[in-house]
Structure formats: structure tokens, C-alpha cells
Amino acid sequence: MRCVRAPPGTGAAALMLLLPATMFHLLLVARSGPARLLGLPPHLPAPEALWSPGALLLWLTWLGLQAAFYLLPAHKMAEGQELKDKSRLRYPINGFQALVLTALLVGLGVSAGLPLGMLTEMLLPLAWVATLTAFIFSLLLYLKALMAPASALAPGGNSGNPVYDFFLGRELNPRFGSFDCKYFCELRPGLIGWVLINLALLVQEAELLGSPSLAMWLVNGFQLLYVGDALWHEEAVLTTMDITHDGFGFMLAFGDLAWVPFTYSLQAQFLLYHPQPLELPTASVICLVNAVGYYIFRGANSQKNTFRKNPSDPRVAGLETISTATGKQLLVSGWWGMVRHPNYLGDLIMALAWSLPCGVSHLLPYFYLLYFTALLVHREARDEQQCLQKYGLAWHEYCRRVPYRIVPYIY
Numbered sequence: 031m032r033c034v035r036a037p038p039g040t041g042a043a044a045l046m047l048l049l050p051a052t053m054f055h056l057l058l059v060a061r062s063g064p065a066r067l068l069g070l071p072p073h074l075p076a077p078e079a080l081w082s083p084g085a086l087l088l089w090l091t092w093l094g095l096q097a098a099f100y101l102l103p104a105h106k107m108a109e110g111q112e113l114k115d116k117s118r119l120r121y122p123i124n125g126f127q128a129l130v131l132t133a134l135l136v137g138l139g140v141s142a143g144l145p146l147g148m149l150t151e152m153l154l155p156l157a158w159v160a161t162l163t164a165f166i167f168s169l170l171l172y173l174k175a176l177m178a179p180a181s182a183l184a185p186g187g188n189s190g191n192p193v194y195d196f197f198l199g200r201e202l203n204p205r206f207g208s209f210d211c212k213y214f215c216e217l218r219p220g221l222i223g224w225v226l227i228n229l230a231l232l233v234q235e236a237e238l239l240g241s242p243s244l245a246m247w248l249v250n251g252f253q254l255l256y257v258g259d260a261l262w263h264e265e266a267v268l269t270t271m272d273i274t275h276d277g278f279g280f281m282l283a284f285g286d287l288a289w290v291p292f293t294y295s296l297q298a299q300f301l302l303y304h305p306q307p308l309e310l311p312t313a314s315v316i317c318l319v320n321a322v323g324y325y326i327f328r329g330a331n332s333q334k335n336t337f338r339k340n341p342s343d344p345r346v347a348g349l350e351t352i353s354t355a356t357g358k359q360l361l362v363s364g365w366w367g368m369v370r371h372p373n374y375l376g377d378l379i380m381a382l383a384w385s386l387p388c389g390v391s392h393l394l395p396y397f398y399l400l401y402f403t404a405l406l407v408h409r410e411a412r413d414e415q416q417c418l419q420k421y422g423l424a425w426h427e428y429c430r431r432v433p434y435r436i437v438p439y440i441y
């Protein structure tokens with residue numbers, strides 16, 4: 031029997047339709063009465079519900095504001111990983127400053143009468159302009175990459191198939207002058223936008239119910255901690271796969287600019303339309319779950335970053351390691367001796383804690399947990415391949431000593 035192969039790029043093209051469609055599905059279902067994750071949303075929006083010049087203006091102002099904060103003098107400049115041509119790029123470390131400045135500006139606006147809660151009524155048109163921006167931006171990045179030297183290209187995303195390369199991204203670190211597009215998008219407009227959308231949902235709930243619910247406070251608090259932590263430890267993002275390995279194409283541009291703010295705020299969106307009772311004892315247990323997740327996530331990420339920066343740092347010098355042919359070492363005790371991706375485990379436990387305040391009557395608030403599990407399992411497999419290539423036998427030895435990938439004794 032002959033096997034019929036889909037034309038190259040078909041998967042990428044399908045994902046480019048499927049991902050925005052999923053995001054709009056989630057946005058629509060969250061505000062519908064039955065809030066069913068599986069199944070069609072009760073009604074499709076009229077085109078005028080998607081398009082609003084006000085939303086476009088607001089979105090462009092937001093991007094401009096975050097770009098201006100990025101360009102402000104930074105207290106520190108960090109160096110990225112070594113590139114193919116042996117050079118290292120420099121990055122401003124001022125993301126937390128951008129978060130604080132945004133909070134001050136929003137605080138000033140609200141005290142001057144800015145109706146922050148109204149943002150919740152603009153989520154659909156905002157998501158639409160964010161998606162359009164991601165498409166246009168990725169197209170510009172693709173065209174820019176056609177002129178980039180071979181040394182600036184990412185290991186993936188250079189198959190020669192335009193659709194596939196547009197999706198994955200050809201250039202590793204596209205820059206305009208010293209402005210690094212991927213680094214900026216990864217941490218600023220989307221992540222800070224997510225927190226702002228959550229806050230608007232909390233304000234709107236307070237307006238409707240008289241005060242925000244305990245569940246809404248928890249979701250806002252947990253996710254603010256996550257975003258604040260990412261910006262506080264901004265330098266650590268320079269060693270993540272997205273920055274060191276992946277090209278900047280549609281997947282990351284859409285992920286950073288649209289997917290993160292509009293789908294990661296799904297729990298808060300769900301709570302606005304489906305208030306959930308939450309007793310203090312249950313809330314305390316959920317806080318404990320989040321604290322355990324955060325402790326593992328932060329402990330593991332900090333241990334690896336400290337070790338990679340300076341293996342003789344007293345905080346990591348006593349840990350057991352194995353040597354690799356590249357000269358780098360691998361940790362085999364501490365967090366990295368428990369499982370091969372302890373940071374993913376912590377992140378997943380936090381994801382569970384973000385959904386639990388929404389109760390167990392609906393699957394929708396658990397979408398993030400499900401999607402994130404799939405994303406991390408896939409990411410772990412990709413990282414495993416890369417480490418095997420980098421470290422060969424030493425990686426086999428590490429896998430023998432630390433047999434579980436993410437969850438001890440299970441996976």
C-alpha cells in the first residue's frame with residue numbers, strides 16, 4: 031500500500047490556523063453559560079465584535095510603552111550564550127523595572143478615573159489585533175532573515191520550505207540595532223499584559239459583586255508571583271531553549287504576544303463569568319500547593335543558573351557532578367538528581383494550583399494544565415535530543431543515574 035505524505039509545511043500551516051482558532055474558542059467559551067471546553071461555543075461573534083479601532087490603538091500604545099520601558103537605561107547589561115561566530119549578545123536587565131513602571135502608570139490612571147474593568151469587554155478585539163500583529167511581525171522577521179548571514183540563523187527553521195520556516199522562525203536573535211525582538215517579546219508585552227488582564231478581571235468582578243472573590247484573589251496573586259519572578263530573574267531567560275536554540279517566527283511571536291496574555295488569563299476570565307465559592311481552609315491548601323510548586327521551580331532553576339554561571343559558587347560547589355567531553359559538567363545531586371527536569375515539575379504543580387480555585391465543576395480552567403503538560407513533555411523530549419547530541423555518553427550516564435524525566439517514579 032502506498033503511503034500518501036502531506037505536502038511539506040502542511041502541519042505548520044494547520045497550526046497557524048488551529049492555534050488562533052483555539053485561543054478564540056477559549057475566549058468565547060469562558061464567557062458562555064455552560065463554559066464547555068469540548069464542543070462548539072454557543073455563538074460565533076459578529077465581525078464587528080472582533081474589530082475595533084480603539085483596541086488597535088490601545089494595543090499599539092501598549093507595545094510602544096513596553097518598548098520605551100525596554101529602552102530605558104538598565105542597571106545591568108547581561109551577556110547571552112556564545113553564538114556560532116563566537117560572539118555574545120548583550121541584553122538590558124530592566125524587566126522588573128518595566129513591571130513596576132507599568133504598575134505605577136496603571137495605578138495613576140485608575141486613581142484618575144481610568145475604567146480598567148472595561149478592558150475585559152475588549153478582550154476579543156484585542157486578541158484579534160494581537161494575532162494580526164503576530165502575523166505581520168513574523169512576516170517582517172521572515173523577510174529580514176532572508177538577508178541575514180548564515181551564522182545568524184537558528185538550527186531549526188531553515189528547511190527551505192517557506193511555510194515551515196515562517197512558522198518556526200529562521201533567525202535566532204533578530205535585532206534592530208540593539209533592540210532584541212525575541213527577548214523583548216518573550217518577557218514584556220505578553221507577560222505583563224497577562225497580569226494586567228487578570229487585574230482588569232478582578233476590578234470588573236469587584237464592580238459586579240461588590241468585592242473580588244477569594245478565588246479571583248488567589249489566581250491573581252499566584253500568577254503575579256509567577257510573572258514577577260520571571261522578570262526578577264530575567265537574566266535566567268537567556269539560557270532557555272527559546273533564546274539559545276529556537277528561531278523567532280510565528281510560533282513564538284504569536285505565543286508571546288497573543289497566546290500568553292489571552293489564554294494564560296483563562297482562569298480569571300472563567301471566574302468573572304462563573305463565580306466560585308471558596309472556603310478559607312481549601313484556599314489555604316491551594317496556597318500550600320502553589321508554594322510547594324514555586325519552591326521546586328525556583329530552587330531548580332536557580333540551582334542550575336548558579337551552577338552554569340559559576341560552578342565553584344558555595345551554594346552549588348558541594349553538589350555531585352559528572353564531567354562531559356565538552357568541558358561542562360552535569361549536576362547529579364540536588365534538584366537535578368531527583369528528576370531530569372525538576373523545574374518542569376514545579377511549574378506543573380503551580381499550574382494545578384492556578385486551576386484549583388476555579389473548582390472542579392468545569393474542565394475549562396484546567397485547559398492550561400493540560401496544554402502545559404503536553405508542551406513540557408514535548409519540550410523535555412526536544413531538550414533530551416539536544417543534550418544527547420551535546421553530551422553523548424555523559425548524557426547516557428546522567429539518564430542512568432537519574433532515570434525519571436519529570437515526575438519521580440512515574441515519568
Ligand SMILES: NC(=O)C1=CN([C@@H]2O[C@H](COP(=O)(O)OP(=O)(O)OC[C@H]3O[C@@H](n4cnc5c(N)ncnc54)[C@H](OP(=O)(O)O)[C@@H]3O)[C@@H](O)[C@H]2O)C=CC1
Binds near residue numbers: 327358
Ligand atoms: N509557563 C510557560 O508557558 C513555560 C514555562 N517554561 C519554564 O521555563 C523554564 C526553562 O525551561 P527550558 O528552557 O525548557 O529548559 P531548562 O531550564 O530545563 O534547561 C534545559 C537545559 O539545562 C541544562 N541541563 C540539563 N540537565 C542539567 C543538569 N543535570 N545539570 C546542569 N545543567 C543541566 C542543559 O543545558 P546546558 O547543559 O547547555 O546548560 C539543558 O539543555 C522551566 O522552568 C519551564 O518550566 C518553559 C516553557 C513554557
Ligand SMILES: CC(C)CCC[C@@H](C)[C@H]1CC=C2C3=C(CC[C@@]21C)[C@@]1(C)CC[C@H](O)C(C)(C)[C@@H]1CC3
Binds near residue numbers: 260272
Ligand atoms: C503557541 C504555542 C502553542 C506555544 C508557544 C509557547 C510559548 C507561549 C512559551 C514557550 C516558552 C515560554 C516561556 C515562558 C512563557 C511562555 C513561552 C513564551 C516564560 C517566559 C514564562 C515565565 C517563566 O518564569 C520563564 C522561565 C521565564 C518562561 C520561559 C519560557
